[in-house]
Amino acid sequence: MRRVTGHPATSMDDYQLNTTTFIRHAARTYPEQEIVYYTPAGLGRYTYAQAHRRMMRLANALESLGVAPGDRVGVLDWNSHRHFELYFAIPGTGAVLLQMNLRISTDDLSYVGQHSEVSYICVDESLLPIAEAIAGNLPQVKGFIVMSDRPVSEIATTLSPVYGYEELLADAPEEYNWPMVDETSAYSACYTSGTTGRPKGVYYSHRNIHLHSLTMAAYLGINSDDCALVIVPMFHGQSWGLFYSCVMMGAKLIFPGRYTAEEITPLVDLMIAEQVTIAHGAPAIFQPMLHYIRTLDDKPDFSRARFLSGATEPPLSMMRGFQELTGAEIIHAYGATETTPLVAVNYRLKPSVRDRLTPDEQWDLKRKQGLPVTGVDVRVLDEDGQDVNHDGTTVGEICMAGPWIAGRYHDAPASEEAFRDGYWHSGDAGTIDPDGYLKVVDRIKDVIKSGGEWISSIDMENAIAGHPNVLDAAVVGLPHDKWQERPLALVVTKEDAQVTEDDLRELLLERFARWQLPDEIRFVAEIPKTSVGKTNKKTIVAEYHGLYTQGTLNE
Amino acid sequence: MRRVTGHPATSMDDYQLNTTTFIRHAARTYPEQEIVYYTPAGLGRYTYAQAHRRMMRLANALESLGVAPGDRVGVLDWNSHRHFELYFAIPGTGAVLLQMNLRISTDDLSYVGQHSEVSYICVDESLLPIAEAIAGNLPQVKGFIVMSDRPVSEIATTLSPVYGYEELLADAPEEYNWPMVDETSAYSACYTSGTTGRPKGVYYSHRNIHLHSLTMAAYLGINSDDCALVIVPMFHGQSWGLFYSCVMMGAKLIFPGRYTAEEITPLVDLMIAEQVTIAHGAPAIFQPMLHYIRTLDDKPDFSRARFLSGATEPPLSMMRGFQELTGAEIIHAYGATETTPLVAVNYRLKPSVRDRLTPDEQWDLKRKQGLPVTGVDVRVLDEDGQDVNHDGTTVGEICMAGPWIAGRYHDAPASEEAFRDGYWHSGDAGTIDPDGYLKVVDRIKDVIKSGGEWISSIDMENAIAGHPNVLDAAVVGLPHDKWQERPLALVVTKEDAQVTEDDLRELLLERFARWQLPDEIRFVAEIPKTSVGKTNKKTIVAEYHGLYTQGTLNE
Incomplete structure (x- = not known):
């Protein structure tokens, strides 16, 4: 695209977009708005004005520790009010909040700490073992800030030097003169864990998160009547940036601390008690929520709610279930760590x-x-x-x-393939x-590339798995002399259940063209899996590699 | 505010914010969305996709006429679909759309054309007399583009050279490769007419209107289910930028052409027929709308509507009337030409x-x-x-x-007083x-500055005028030796009606402190007015100038 410069404008174009704008606005315009947060002793509550004062203390404390603009400060924490405070205090001083994913291996997490040259790490008391496990690999770290409701002197740890978060705040002045941080400076960094190679760093600019937050607010219609439950981990793509949109618009926020899909009851009870209208997560979290809601005699009223669902396609039964039982709308959205994430x-x-569409067709489109x-x-x-x-x-x-799309990975010269011609190739x-x-x-x-056309292996697997007698299915593309690739389906049937190849072909024809159907469907005892339980397509391709080339050659 | 630069980010921070982003998005994502517009032969209708194709033709035509990035292209038109097309085609090429206010004097309009060095003027056929009246003062203009549904050859004008808008489009290619215009380039200019001196130029940047549009969309919750009637003149602060927000979010648009508050019936009928949900204007336009709606047997259902009201405080009766009769919410908003305008x-x-508030208190707050x-x-x-x-x-x-606030006026060195310490002083x-x-x-x-405190002359005038027997009132501050200034009230009573000074003091004490009350209240036959009918406070102050200094000196 050619670039053009026109006539000078008179607008304040030098006025920078940054996170400080949000929080100052919220503290000034919605000082009384409530923030609810988990503590071991029960729910805590404070206001935007109080949070802002703690953020200013925190900014002073960080500066007194020597944190300078551009420094990376790591955070190892659940979705807590302190994590929230750090998300404004660190970038507010010009430093970078390094998101430390507590679910990746300590080896990878050490790599993230090394690659980012993290200077301080703020760690929740419950996560000290992780910090202790990586500390030895991070000699450059100047100190660890322990977050707890207990005095830091009572906490045993091998980390050194150690500071208490609350003690730092108590000692710091409550007034802080937020600087105007250049909008192209990084405000936070998240390392994306691909299936291959080391995690790669996405460093989001202040400008990036400002525009993303405003856009998310506009598309979800977030306003000061909303109450948002921050479900997506704050170390995972800044929790999709949702809480920033809420601060921008003065909405109520809830930080639930640690939770698991296995023990979903407290999270749903919290949503009901606080009348949550905004939440976000993957189907893996919404599904158990719905199961629990089904058991309730009094169904909750979530008729004002917009629940953002990402990661994978939300099951239709889940979307309809929420709508029918609670009035909530499950909204499918799309993005990635590289995209902040909101894209669609x-x-x-x-x-x-x-x-134009019937109600059923509309539901289908909503997937x-x-x-x-x-x-x-x-x-x-x-x-x-x-x-x-x-x-x-x-x-x-x-x-x-x-x-708000990444244009490169930080200090990762081999990433040109993904970033070219002005686009990120996802x-x-x-x-x-x-x-x-x-x-x-x-x-x-x-994807299976057959004769210049592409066939989705996932769609086909899902279609086969939709047969009531099928337990598991995998579809891969095998090399083919004439068509480049052709599909092979492996199918595991349920015990004592019967399925024929014709049954499956008939089923597939409901959603696929005849030429797209697998050349062979093989019934097997089990599908090879990776260590994390995903279908191991590489192994399957290796095993059946010559199946279709052989056949073609023999014609 | 100190300025700080931090760590480099990996975001596409060089991706420019500009008007081209909106229209390409709308044409791609909402190609079928409808745009309704006035024509002399009745309502016309087309889609975003069709509008976008005409904009691309227009951009090609402008370039073929020699319009270059940075050039100023004037527009003299009502709220039309062509005006809309120009609002994307001109800035899309990197040029500046000069808003030409058809209501100011030809002398001032000539000044605007000279000061901006306008190179082409696009003029609606109905406004040719204005273009003809100023053309002689604008020797630098290279041509006039006449907008009409008739062939340009049938249109008699003294302008030269003349091009037909539709003829230019018909001859131009339909594909145009929009450049990426620098976001700090001006996209449009509007000259503000103060009470003193020549109009002053506000040149809005692409960045400015992009951020403003997104913010307005977020605050009004604009979405593709909305239908917006573009009432505020498009030569008046880009019609408050409302139509840009609508394009951004894929809402339906209606361009009503010329209308007047005196003949409001067609506008309201249009709102009812098209089920308008978004509109904007001053109370001067909403009041006659409400009067007409009161006469209708079937009250329209505007229960989804958000009508933005600016310029002056909306009367309570008007806000309540719309709510009670139609369900529409009249939303008071604040801004100025220098602020794009949305500020509050x-x-x-x-x-x-x-x-906390009772319903009546809530209504009061909504003013x-x-x-x-x-x-x-x-x-x-x-x-x-x-x-x-x-x-x-x-x-x-x-x-x-x-x-989106102006940091200066264009080429107006004497404006430092209004722009200082990083703020526009309104x-x-x-x-x-x-x-x-x-x-x-x-x-x-x-404002009356009395003893270090300020008293609103307008509030006091409104309070006095609220007395049923008062016809007109003016309040001014007169020089006072001790208190700097003190209020004087002039009151005109209704014919055959009685009001005493004590009545008025009692009335004022409901809303003002005793020390704020006028030192003198004088009953007069009439209040001096300016040529446009506003109270001439200068004349009053000149006439009564020594009233309070004299008194003090004589003490």
Whole structure:
């Protein structure tokens, strides 16, 4: 795209977009708005004004420890009010909040600490073992700030030197003169854990999060009547940036601390008690919520609620269940660590499709990732870099550009493949339908490329697994002399259950063209899995590698 | 505020914010969304996709005429679809859309054309007399583009050279490769007509309107189910930027062409027929709408509507009337040409005040200008540049900073007084109450400065005029030896009606402290007015100038 400079403007274009703008606005305009947070002794409550005063103390404390603009300060914590305070105090001084994912290996987490050259680490008392496990690999760390309701003197740890978060705040002045941080400075960093290689650093700018927050607020209609439960971990893509949008618009916030999908009851009870209207997470968290809600005699009223669901396609039964039992709308959204993440959202079907589709068709459409949001340029490109037809079936790679999309990884010179021609190439395979709705069908590497057309292995696996007698299924592309690749399906049937190849072909024809069907369907005892339980497609391809080339050669 | 630079980020921070982003998004994601517009032959209708194709033709046509990035292209038009097309095509090429206010004197309009060095003028056929009246003063203009549904060859004009808008489009290619315009380039310019001196140029940057549009969309909750009637003239602060927010979010748009408050019936009928949910204007337009609605047997259902009201405080009867008869919410908002304009908005009372106030108190609060929007730093400062107490009564000057606030006037070196210490000093006198609500009480120059405190002359005039027997009232500050200034009230009573000074003092004590009451209340036959019918305070002050100094000296 050619670049053009026009006539000078008279606007305050030097006024920087940054996180300080949000919190100062919230503290000044919604000082009384409530923030609820988990503590071991029960729920705590304070206001935006009080949170802001603690943030100012924290900023003073960080500066007194020698934290300077540009320094990386790590945080190892659940979704807590202190984590929230750090999300404004650290970038507010010009430093970078390093998101430390407590679920990755200590080896990878050490790498993240080394690569980012983290200077201080703030760690919740309950996570001290993780900090202790990596401390030896991070000799550059100047100190550890322990977050606890107990005095730091009572806490036993091998970390050194150690500071108490609350003690630092108590000793620091309550007034802090927030500087104007350049909007292109990094405010936070999150390392993305790909399936291959070391985690790669995405350093989000202040400008990035400012624009993202405003856009999320506009698309979800967030306002001061809302109450948001911060479910997505704050070390995971800044919890999708949701709490920033809420601060911007003066909404009530809830930080639930630690929770698990296995013990979902307290989280749902909290949602009911505080009348939550905004929440976000993966189906893995919403599904057990719904199971629990089904057991309740009095169904909660979530009729004002917008629950953002990401990571994977939300099951239809889950979306309908929430709507029918509670009135809540489950909104499918799409993004990645590299995209802050909001890129597409499926809220309020377009009037044109609502008028045209039956209720069932509308539900089906709501499973897609949705329409791109304004400000992000989303394209689905074929292997020649051309836009695929927007017919809802032609598959290409989803590529994105925009102010909150990553343009590179930090200090990772081998990443040119993902960032080229002005777009981030996501590795996601997708389609766009004539109405503009984006659907992710697969990872590009798992898509089957047959005769110039692409077939989604995931869609086909899901379709086969939809047969009541099928326990598990895997679909891979095998090399083929004539068609480049052709599908092979492996199927595990349920014990004592019968399925024939014809049954499955008939089932597949409901959703696939005849030419897309697998050349072979094989019934097997089990599907090879990786250590984390995912289908190991590499092993399958290696095992059946010559199946179709052999056949072709023998013709 | 000290400025700080931190760690480099990996975001696409070079991705520019500009108007092209909106329209490309809308044309791609909401191509079927409808735009309705006035034509002499009846309503026209087309879609975002069609509008975008005409904009691309227009951009090609402008370039073929030699319009280059940075050039100023003037537009003299009502609220039309062509005006809309120009608002994307001109800035899309990197040029500047010069807003030409058809209501100011031809002398001032000539000055605007000269000062901006306008290179082309696009003029609606109905406004040719204005273009013809100023053309002689603008020798630098290279041509006039006449907008009409008739062939340009049939149109008689003294302008030269003349091009037909539709002919230019017909001859131009339909594909245009929008450049990426630097976000700090001006996209449009509007000259503000103060009471003194020549109009002053505000040149809005692309960045400015991008951020403003997103913010307005977030605060009004604009989405693709909305239908917006573009009432505020598009030559008046880009119609408050409302249509840009609508394009961003894919809402339906209606351009009503020319209308007047005197003949409001067609406009209301249009709102009913198209089920308008968003509109904006001054009470001068909403009042006659309400009068007409009162006459209708079937009251329209505007229960989804948010009608933005600016310029002056909306009368309570008007706000309540719309709510009770139609369900529409009249939302008071605040801004100026220098602020794009959205600075404060009074939509959805804060939960904390809603819980505390009676319904009548809530209505009263809704008359205020509202809460500042996120991104704008709004302060009310005393004469020493310090924040006044946020007590709802202490008056100061409203000062603003932010990405869509003007930092200067274009090529107007004498404007330092208004732009200093990082803020635009609006000249509006206002208060902030303990809940954060902003209220404009007066123009600073009309505020009465008494003993270090400020008294609103407008509030006092309104209070006196509220007496059933009072026809007109004026309140001015007169020089006072001890108190600097003290109020004088002039009152015109209704014919055959009786009011005493004591009646009025009693009335004023309901809203004012005793020390604020006028030293003298004089009953007069008439109040001096300016040529446009406003109270001529200068004349009053000149006439009564020595009233209080004399008294003090004689003590």
